[in-house]
Amino acid sequence: MSRIWSKLDTAWPVQTGGNIGLMELKDGMAGFMERHGVAPIVFSHFGIVVDSIESHVKWLADYLESVSGLQTEKVKVEAYNVYVARIDLDGLELELIEPYGGSFFKAHHEEFGNSVHHLSFQVTDAADCLMKFSTGGVELIDRTPRHGAHGKVAFMKPFPPDSLYLEICQPK
Ligand SMILES: [Fe+2]
16 A cells, blocks of 8 residues: 555544544445345445545645645535545545535534545446345345436445445446
8 A cells, every 4th residue: 555545544533433544434335235136347436525625635745745736626516515625646546525414424423523534436337236135135225326526426325323424426
C-alpha cells in the first residue's frame, strides 16, 4: 500500500465498532458481495462525508504533504441532496460528499462528523445486484438504482447496526 493510503488509514473514523483499516474494509466488503453472488467489476472509491469539500481538500493537501494542488470538481447530485468531489490518490479514489439537504448522508454526518460513509464498487447491472442483495436479506436504502454523479447507483447497509454503507455503481 502506498504511503498516502497508509496515512489516510487513520484520517477518519470508520463506524464498524472495531479498529479496522481502509484496505481491510475494502476486502471485507468485497467478501460480503461475493457471499451474495455479486461479482464487482472493480473497487471504485471510499466515500467520506464532510462538512465542507473546499476546506477538506485544503486539509488533505496539508495532511498528505507531498500532494500539492489537488484538483477537484464539485458536482451537485440532486438525487441525494449532496455535492460530491472525486480525488485520485495513487490510483485509488476518494469521494468527498457534502450534504446540502436532508438524506442519510446528512444523518451520518450529524452523528459521526467527518467520517467514512461508504465503499463503492462498480457492477455491470445494478438492478440485478439489488435483487440478489434483497433476496439475501440485506437492508436496502434504494429499492431501485438512482442517477448519481457517475452512473446508476444504489446504497445498502451491509452490516447493521454498523452505520457503514455499500454503494454499487453501474457506469454510464
Ligand atoms: Fe460514492
